[in-house]
Amino acid sequence: GENVEQHPSTLSVQEGDSAVIKCTYSDSASNYFPWYKQELGKRPQLIIDIRSNVGEKKDQRIAVTLNKTAKHFSLHITETQPEDSAVYFCAASIRHGNQFYFGTGTSLTVIP
Amino acid sequence: DTEVTQTPKHLVMGMTNKKSLKCEQHMGHRAMYWYKQKAKKPPELMFVYSYEKLSINESVPSRFSPECPNSSLLNLHLHALQPEDSALYLCASSQATVSYEQYFGPGTRLTVT
Numbered sequence: 628g629e630n631v632e633q634h635p636s637t638l639s640v641q642e643g644d645s646a647v648i649k650c651t652y653s654d655s656a657s658n659y660f661p662w663y664k665q666e667l668g669k670r671p672q673l674i675i676d677i678r679s680n681v682g683e684k685k686d687q688r689i690a691v692t693l694n695k696t697a698k699h700f701s702l703h704i705t706e707t708q709p710e711d712s713a714v715y716f717c718a719a720s721i722r723h724g725n726q727f728y729f730g731t732g733t734s735l736t737v738i739p
Numbered sequence: 740d741t742e743v744t745q746t747p748k749h750l751v752m753g754m755t756n757k758k759s760l761k762c763e764q765h766m767g768h769r770a771m772y773w774y775k776q777k778a779k780k781p782p783e784l785m786f787v788y789s790y791e792k793l794s795i796n797e798s799v800p801s802r803f804s805p806e807c808p809n810s811s812l813l814n815l816h817l818h819a820l821q822p823e824d825s826a827l828y829l830c831a832s833s834q835a836t837v838s839y840e841q842y843f844g845p846g847t848r849l850t851v852t
Contacts, residue, residue, distance in 0.1 A: 659839075661840060661841070663843075669845070670829065670843040670844060670845045670846055671782065671829070671843045672843070673840055673841070673842065676840060714779065716781050716782075725770070725787055725789065725794060725795060726784055726787060726795060727784070727841060729781035729782060730781065731780075731781060732779065732780070732781055734779070
């Protein structure tokens with residue numbers, strides 16, 4: 628099955644700085660890569676996703692890049708704010724598969 | 740309506756009790772999921788329903804019994820649970836199972852005493 632690795636496990640940045648979280652996957656058949664943000668005690672919320680036919684996608688301060696050759700994808704958050712503090716999970720879904728394979732999560736702290 | 744709802748929000752049950760968790764969505768999604776999540780860990784898939792049929796059971800103990808009465812509802816029946824089953828139980832739904840966005844409900848915080 629698919630194996631998704633996520634780094635770093637914890638990340639602290641100063642407010643206004645950028646944050647980057649990286650994930651690698653093992654199965655070249657994976658074709659959909661969502662990112663979820665989970666605040667303490669809340670549900671995971673989909674914040675951005677990318678499909679394998681696209682190399683980059685951006686939504687305001689958040690962007691995701693995908694390198695299919697190297698089998699890795701990254702979340703970029705610019706101009707970080709304290710409300711960006713949360714646990715972020717990446718995931719991968721295999722073409723014709725029916726489940727997500729989650730990374731182990733990154734706890735992001737934005738220091739005011 | 741773009742929301743998945745779950746009841747109850749919190750549940751405390753003894754090891755001999757029988758209880759049920761409920762999940763509802765009105766987005767017309769045909770795939771629904773149960774996940775178990777421990778603190779600071781990713782969601783762990785338990786069951787997948789596709790078009791109201793169970794398509795994945797990730798070797799979950801029989802003390803957890805899922806049910807999908809119709810395309811909008813998903814239940815998880817609990818019986819004879821163990822303290823290690825205490826966790827956040829999340830329901831999710833998606834348009835279909837193959838590579839579609841999954842939307843999560845707020846979860847039920849379960850404590851087994």
